[in-house]
Amino acid sequence: MSLSSQPGSSLHHQVMDSLGRLIASPEYGPGATLPNEEELCERLGVSRTAVREAIKALSAKGMLEARPRTGTRVRPQEQWSLFDADVLGWLCSQGVDQALGRHLMVMRGILEPAAASLAARMHTDAQLQALQQAFAAMEAATSIDEWVVADLAYHQSILQATGNPLLISLGGIVASALESLLTVNAQQAGQFNDGLLMHGKVLAAIERRSADDAQLWMRALLADTIARWGAPA
Amino acid sequence: MSLSSQPGSSLHHQVMDSLGRLIASPEYGPGATLPNEEELCERLGVSRTAVREAIKALSAKGMLEARPRTGTRVRPQEQWSLFDADVLGWLCSQGVDQALGRHLMVMRGILEPAAASLAARMHTDAQLQALQQAFAAMEAATSIDEWVVADLAYHQSILQATGNPLLISLGGIVASALESLLTVNAQQAGQFNDGLLMHGKVLAAIERRSADDAQLWMRALLADTIARWGAPA
DNA sequence: CGTTTTCTTTTGTATGATGAATGACTCTAT
DNA sequence: ATAGAGTCATTCATCATACAAAAGAAAACG
Numbered sequence: 230m231s232l233s234s235q236p237g238s239s240l241h242h243q244v245m246d247s248l249g250r251l252i253a254s255p256e257y258g259p260g261a262t263l264p265n266e267e268e269l270c271e272r273l274g275v276s277r278t279a280v281r282e283a284i285k286a287l288s289a290k291g292m293l294e295a296r297p298r299t300g301t302r303v304r305p306q307e308q309w310s311l312f313d314a315d316v317l318g319w320l321c322s323q324g325v326d327q328a329l330g331r332h333l334m335v336m337r338g339i340l341e342p343a344a345a346s347l348a349a350r351m352h353t354d355a356q357l358q359a360l361q362q363a364f365a366a367m368e369a370a371t372s373i374d375e376w377v378v379a380d381l382a383y384h385q386s387i388l389q390a391t392g393n394p395l396l397i398s399l400g401g402i403v404a405s406a407l408e409s410l411l412t413v414n415a416q417q418a419g420q421f422n423d424g425l426l427m428h429g430k431v432l433a434a435i436e437r438r439s440a441d442d443a444q445l446w447m448r449a450l451l452a453d454t455i456a457r458w459g460a461p462a
Numbered sequence: 463m464s465l466s467s468q469p470g471s472s473l474h475h476q477v478m479d480s481l482g483r484l485i486a487s488p489e490y491g492p493g494a495t496l497p498n499e500e501e502l503c504e505r506l507g508v509s510r511t512a513v514r515e516a517i518k519a520l521s522a523k524g525m526l527e528a529r530p531r532t533g534t535r536v537r538p539q540e541q542w543s544l545f546d547a548d549v550l551g552w553l554c555s556q557g558v559d560q561a562l563g564r565h566l567m568v569m570r571g572i573l574e575p576a577a578a579s580l581a582a583r584m585h586t587d588a589q590l591q592a593l594q595q596a597f598a599a600m601e602a603a604t605s606i607d608e609w610v611v612a613d614l615a616y617h618q619s620i621l622q623a624t625g626n627p628l629l630i631s632l633g634g635i636v637a638s639a640l641e642s643l644l645t646v647n648a649q650q651a652g653q654f655n656d657g658l659l660m661h662g663k664v665l666a667a668i669e670r671r672s673a674d675d676a677q678l679w680m681r682a683l684l685a686d687t688i689a690r691w692g693a694p695a
Numbered sequence: 696c697g698t699t700t701t702c703t704t705t706t707g708t709a710t711g712a713t714g715a716a717t718g719a720c721t722c723t724a725t
Numbered sequence: 726a727t728a729g730a731g732t733c734a735t736t737c738a739t740c741a742t743a744c745a746a747a748a749g750a751a752a753a754c755g
Contacts, residue, residue, distance in 0.1 A: 239707065241518065265736060276709045281737090282518040285474065289519035289548075297737040298717040311631045312545040315522075332626045335580070339629075343572040393565045396572075398544045399632070472738065498705060509740045514706090530706040530747040700753070707746070714739070721732075 240275055244283035246315075247273065252292055252303050253319035259305040263293070290316055312399060317406045333407050338451050340400050341384065345431055345447035348390035349440040356390040357436065364432050367425060381408060383428060390435070424453055477506055477516035479548075485525055485536055486552035492538040496526070499534075523549055545632060550639045566640050571684050573633050574617065578664055578680035581623035582673040589623040590669065597665050600658060614641060616661060623668070657686055 248269075251257060263269065269280045284301060287293045291309045295301040309316055320329055352360075363386045366379040381404060388400040427450040434442035481502075484490060496502065502513045517534060520526045524542045528534040542549055553562060585593075596616040603609040614637060621633040660683040667675035 241707085245522070267736090278708055278710085282515060282707095284737095285515040285518045286522035289478070289522040290543075290546075295737060296717085297715065298719095298735060300736065307627060307631060309631075310523075310543055310546045311628055313523075313543045332628045335626055336628050336632075339572065339576040347568070393568055394540060395544055395565050395569050398540060398542075399569075474738085500705090511739060511741090515738095517706095528706065531704060531749055532747095533705065696755100698753100698755075700751100702749105702751075704749085705747085707744100709744080710742085712740085714737105716737085717735090719732100719734080721730100723728100723730080725726100725728085 241279045241282040241286070244273055244275060244279050245286045248283055249287060249290075249292070249315060249319045250322065252287065253316070254323055257303055259303050262300040262302045265300060292316065312402050314402055314405075317402060318409070321406050321409050330407070330410050333403055333410070334451075334455060336403050337400075337407060338448075340396065340403060341387070341451060342444045342447040344388050344391050344396055344400055345435065345443040346440040347393065347396070348387045349435045349438050349443040351392050352390035352435060352438075353392075356386070356392075360386040360390060360432060360435065362386075364428060367428060377408065380428075381405065387431070387435070424450060424457075427453060473508060474512045474515040474519070477508060477512050478519045480506065481516055482520060482523075482525065482548060482552045483555065485520065486549070487556055490536055492536055495533040495535045525549065545635050547635055547638075550635060551642070554639055554642050563640070563643050566636055566643070567684075567688060569636050570633075570640060571681075573629065573636060574620070574684060575677045575680040577621050577624050577629055577633055578668065578676040579673040580626065580629070581620045582668045582671050582676040584625050585623035585668060585671075586625075589619070589625075593619040593623060593665060593668065595619075597661060600661060610641065613661075614638065620664075620668070657683060657690075660686060 248263075252263075263284075264272070266277050266280055266284075270277055273280065284293055284295060288295060290313050291304060293301055294304050311317065311320075320326070348356075348360075360383070363379060363383040367376065367383055370376040370379050384404050385397075385401055388397045391397065427446055430446040431443055431450060434440075434446055481496075496517075497505070499510055499513055499517075503510050506513065517526055517528060521528060523546050524537060526534055527537050544550065544553075553559070581589075581593075593616070596612060596619045599612040600609065600616055603612050617637050618630075618634055621630045624630065660679055663679040664676055664683060667673075667679055
């Protein structure tokens with residue numbers, strides 16, 4: 230329980246991050262009660278103000294519930310804002326819960342093919358252009374880092390092309406959470422652009438507004454991705 | 463900008479609710495800056511502590527960003543935690559943005575058939591039992607209110623049966639947001655259980671673990687739902 | 696005119712005091 | 726001994742105040 234003191238920025242933000250990470254860790258099961266404010270202040274070496282604001286932020290994310298006399302307790306996970314970037318980050322950062330990765334991949338398998346189908350039907354010229362540009366960046370990638378960045382941009386562009394802000398937000402969160410889980414596993418370089426072919430197929434289908442093809446190729450792409458890191462299905 | 467003082471509970475929670483509703487309203491576009499803390503205190507008649515904690519909570523939901531000297535400004539909507547129950551509630555509560563309803567329905571159209579398919583494959587005995595019970599409650603419903611409650615429970619049971627906590631959380635949020643939008647539209651009673659047949663079909667498909675049938679019937683069910691309130695597609 | 700310095704506004708952090716809620720305890724009466 | 730009522734202590738909630746730090750704006754300076 231120490232402040233990560235990095236650049237997160239403000240103090241209460243650092244406290245929130247520390248506590249968030251702590252709460253998401255397996256040692257703090259649901260229903261566990263946090264130390265009282267005074268003790269948290271001592272342990273973290275900050276004022277009650279900072280601790281309090283951090284607790285308010287975590288409460289806003291559904292992770293905590295504070296009551297007088299009873300103390301501040303961890304709420305059951307099903308009530309957390311699981312699709313909050315911070316919450317998902319804390320869950321992913323530590324012990325790579327194998328189950329979480331599987332569940333995320335299932336979500337992606339649901340969302341992205343549907344998004345590709347929608348994008349094929351709904352995209353505007355500008356959105357298509359952005360997608361083509363992202364694909365070009367993938368083709369041009371020479372390092373693993375470049376490829377990861379371009380890959381994220383590609384998938385994000387497809388989401389954008391659906392025109393559905395909910396889908397854009399959600400897909401982006403799921404994808405980046407998965408990305409953060411995968412980079413830990415340090416996949417091999419060298420053949421990193423094997424999937425380029427299928428990315429091109431999806432793009433082509435979207436270009437000709439073929440919703441079904443876009444969906445099918447996206448499914449194939451994801452299946453390939455799963456196969457590439459050990460099929461935890 | 464007045465406190466709803468009702469039940470929300472704690473003061474900062476009420477302030478958060480007031481500000482959240484305000485920020486979500488169309489008059490506060492992205493980039494707009496809030497009045498400074500002192501003025502907010504005056505207007506709301508509370509101490510700086512309460513205002514600050516409310517702002518911290520809203521920042522945690524991605525809606526605000528506070529900086530010294532610059533003030534506290536509203537972040538662009540795409541950075542909000544759209545799948546937070548509060549945020550979605552604030553968006554739904556006011557001017558029933560027609561677009562939001564459409565986007566939510568699209569999400570539901572993506573999630574629920576996939577959930578039905580998964581549920582057919584993954585459900586346990588206990589989960590199936592809960593689903594059967596929920597269906598029985600729908601059959602027994604005699605008032606519109608009873609039926610809405612039972613319907614929500616039915617769909618929630620299907621989500622539970624997928625065993626995917628992410629899907630459970632997400633589907634639940636989307637469904638309840640839609641429900642809150644629909645109840646405003648006060649759909650007709652009388653024929654409220656026309657959809658019972660299809661609910662039964664989905665259940666039957668899940669019972670015999672037929673993933674494809676479950677998915678197809680769920681699609682039909684949702685199409686019927688859309689048709690019933692004016693097909694905003 | 697461009698650069699640097701100073702200033703001023705706004706949020707960030709700390710501290711102390713008081714209020715309110717509520718579980719735990721005690722004390723009584725039966 | 727037990728049930729109930731009343732008291733108490735602990736913890737969070739709220740308020741008020743003071744000072745620090747950041748960052749744009751304005752002024753001073755070369």
